[in-house]
Amino acid sequence: MTSSGDDRAIRTNGLTRTFGAFTAVDHITFDVKPGEVFGFLGANGAGKTTAIRMLTGLLTPSSGEAWVAGHDVYRESELIKRDIGYMSQRFSLYDDLTVRENIRLYGGIYDLTRDQIRDRTERILSRLGLSDTAHDAVGALPLGWKQKLALSVALLHEPRIVFLDEPTSGVDPITRRQFWELIYEAAHAGTTVLVTTHYMDEAEYCDRISIMVAGRIAALGSPAELKRDAGASSIDEVFVRLVRPELAGGGGPAQ
Amino acid sequence: MSAASAVRGFARRTLALARAEVLHVIRDRASLVQIIVMPLVQLLVLSNVATFAVKRSPVYFVDFDHSPASRGIVTRFAASDLFDIVGQSASPDAANEAMLRGDATLVVTIPRDFERDLVRDKAAPIGLDLNAEKGSAAGIVQSYAAQTLTDYAAELGTEIVPTPRNVIDGPPSEIPPHPGAAHIDVRLRSWYNQTLDYKHYMVPGILVALVTMIGTLLTAQNIAREKEMGTLEQLNVTPIGKAEFITAKLLPFWVLAMIDLMLGLAVARLVFDVPIRGSLVLLMGSAGLYMIVALAIGLWISALVETQQQAMFTSFFVIMIYLLMSGLLTPIDSMPHWVQVASLVNPVRHFVSISRAILVKGAGLAEISTQLVTLAVFAVGFLTLAIRQYRKRAA
Numbered sequence: 001m002t003s004s005g006d007d008r009a010i011r012t013n014g015l016t017r018t019f020g021a022f023t024a025v026d027h028i029t030f031d032v033k034p035g036e037v038f039g040f041l042g043a044n045g046a047g048k049t050t051a052i053r054m055l056t057g058l059l060t061p062s063s064g065e066a067w068v069a070g071h072d073v074y075r076e077s078e079l080i081k082r083d084i085g086y087m088s089q090r091f092s093l094y095d096d097l098t099v100r101e102n103i104r105l106y107g108g109i110y111d112l113t114r115d116q117i118r119d120r121t122e123r124i125l126s127r128l129g130l131s132d133t134a135h136d137a138v139g140a141l142p143l144g145w146k147q148k149l150a151l152s153v154a155l156l157h158e159p160r161i162v163f164l165d166e167p168t169s170g171v172d173p174i175t176r177r178q179f180w181e182l183i184y185e186a187a188h189a190g191t192t193v194l195v196t197t198h199y200m201d202e203a204e205y206c207d208r209i210s211i212m213v214a215g216r217i218a219a220l221g222s223p224a225e226l227k228r229d230a231g232a233s234s235i236d237e238v239f240v241r242l243v244r245p246e247l248a249g250g251g252g253p254a255q
Numbered sequence: 256m257s258a259a260s261a262v263r264g265f266a267r268r269t270l271a272l273a274r275a276e277v278l279h280v281i282r283d284r285a286s287l288v289q290i291i292v293m294p295l296v297q298l299l300v301l302s303n304v305a306t307f308a309v310k311r312s313p314v315y316f317v318d319f320d321h322s323p324a325s326r327g328i329v330t331r332f333a334a335s336d337l338f339d340i341v342g343q344s345a346s347p348d349a350a351n352e353a354m355l356r357g358d359a360t361l362v363v364t365i366p367r368d369f370e371r372d373l374v375r376d377k378a379a380p381i382g383l384d385l386n387a388e389k390g391s392a393a394g395i396v397q398s399y400a401a402q403t404l405t406d407y408a409a410e411l412g413t414e415i416v417p418t419p420r421n422v423i424d425g426p427p428s429e430i431p432p433h434p435g436a437a438h439i440d441v442r443l444r445s446w447y448n449q450t451l452d453y454k455h456y457m458v459p460g461i462l463v464a465l466v467t468m469i470g471t472l473l474t475a476q477n478i479a480r481e482k483e484m485g486t487l488e489q490l491n492v493t494p495i496g497k498a499e500f501i502t503a504k505l506l507p508f509w510v511l512a513m514i515d516l517m518l519g520l521a522v523a524r525l526v527f528d529v530p531i532r533g534s535l536v537l538l539m540g541s542a543g544l545y546m547i548v549a550l551a552i553g554l555w556i557s558a559l560v561e562t563q564q565q566a567m568f569t570s571f572f573v574i575m576i577y578l579l580m581s582g583l584l585t586p587i588d589s590m591p592h593w594v595q596v597a598s599l600v601n602p603v604r605h606f607v608s609i610s611r612a613i614l615v616k617g618a619g620l621a622e623i624s625t626q627l628v629t630l631a632v633f634a635v636g637f638l639t640l641a642i643r644q645y646r647k648r649a650a
């Protein structure tokens with residue numbers, strides 16, 4: 001049996017990754033349902049990126065189990081790649097190619113037809129308001145536009161699941177809001193979204209979140225559940241209590 | 256999925272990536288210059304430098320005879336562009352000083368009674384003292400001088416007996432009147448390169464070396480650069496196949512290398528008058544096969560290393576071994592046996608000899624078939640290594 005046998009988008013069981021003596025991801029177990037926007041919260045170095053790299057087939061796990069889109073991460077990583085989109089925290093489209101050329105490249109790699117590439121290019125350009133800069137090198141675009149373009153390219157082949165690793169880091173609040181609108185559009189179209197962030201306000205946009213601390217999942221649930229269980233008024237406060245209990249003090253509302 | 260649609264998918268994904276690769280090259284003016292202009296400039300310059308031919312060797316004459324015959328010898332040397340007469344006297348000491356200063360490579364000593372012996376005995380000795388610091392050059396100067404003297408003697412219907420000595424520290428001195436040396440009449444005839452024009456021999460080799468270097472360096476940097484920039488990760492998360500990836504990386508540089516070779520060949524033909532005696536199609540076909548080998552090695556290096564700097568060091572290491580063990584600069588026949596055996600796995604060696612064989616000797620398919628088969632085996636081997644070395648997932 002090579003697939004998970006159910007319709008869950010992502011399923012992990014004790015997934016672990018060590019680098020020498022250091023355990024980056026320590027026995028994480030969670031499920032993501034189809035169409036869900038699932039948030040991975042945590043400080044830098046908490047293991048979010050390592051977890052995503054294992055799920056996207058970029059890194060072999062040390063132990064544990066995981067299935068993505070029904071495919072086993074150990075043996076079927078190339079099958080997983082047909083069903084997912086990925087946006088790394090580092091901008092990784094080609095700066096020297098134009099917007100159109102980048103879209104065409106990935107359209108070609110994902111086996112889209114010429115017509116599909118043309119239609120989706122026009123859709124992306126008009127949706128992002130990039131029509132006037134379609135022939136400019138991507139490297140010349142402002143960071144916020146680059147990030148929105150990177151998301152659109154990750155969604156180009158209409159994957160079942162999209163992994164977004166710190167997609168909004170370094171961009172201004174307005175662009176962040178626009179970015180989340182794009183994420184919601186994808187989710188409404190049925191795409192499962194797994195997104196990592198260290199912006200606690202963004203956690204509120206997710207259906208469910210897991211808070212990672214030192215490679216472990218310290219809390220998992222909907223934002224409302226997590227706040228209720230911790231008796232906190234914000235996810236920020238939940239997070240501080242989990243990470244630095246001594247700083248949380250009297251437990252009063254943070255703001 | 257049918258085989259035909261699998262092939263179409265392979266071609267489509269490969270071409271999508273190869274197209275982007277071409278755009279990278281076109282957008283980067285510096286690398287375009289590096290690829291097209293630099294090798295041509297180097298070919299034009301280096302072909303004049305890398306020659307074993309010795310021209311305008313400085314000669315000093317010590318003439319004890321002062322006869323028409325001895326002056327005739329001086330005139331013959333003066334008329335040849337192989338020699339430059341830097342001094343003439345009847346003083347061995349002056350000749351010695353000239354050689355010590357490095358002003359003279361060759362001292363020709365014409366003994367007393369040279370003309371008399373020539374007329375009476377139809378043979379006369381003459382002294383050739385060579386500065387043998389530069390070993391092979393000394394040998395060449397000696398043979399040129401002997402040839403010049405033999406020609407002159409033949410004109411006179413006599414025989415001149417050169418007595419060469421390699422001088423490193425001993426002073427040149429007057430030749431004893433009767434050298435005991437036996438006459439050895441060596442008749443030389445150069446095949447294939449009758450005029451012994453070293454350019455005909457060197458230019459194809461230099462061209463191969465340049466294209467190999469450029470191709471290896473560019474491909475070796477390529478994947479390493481994408482690793483550094485983070486763009487490789489985005490490709491690794493797509494379903495692109497490893498063979499598709501390597502093919503897409505190889506294809507544009509293969510085309511560029513072939514363009515380079517054709518331009519270089521045009522320069523070789525038009526500027527250096529290198530003959531193209533064999534089939535041009537056969538030459539370009541062999542070159543195409545060879546370039547797959549050279550570029551696959553570059554891509555293998557690139558898949559292996561993490562940074563462009565490591566790629567640079569590794570390719571320089573490989574290129575040095577490549578070129579010095581290729582027979583390009585020094586004949587493989589004069590290398591130690593184990594080096595000769597080791598050089599069999601050097602693809603440059605095989606292509607240098609293929610290109611010289613086709614261009615200078617007019618060799619056909621039959622004559623180079625063994626080397627072509629060897630290159631084909633290398634192509635498959637190194638492509639396999641490159642494809643296996645490229646990892647879409649970190650261990």
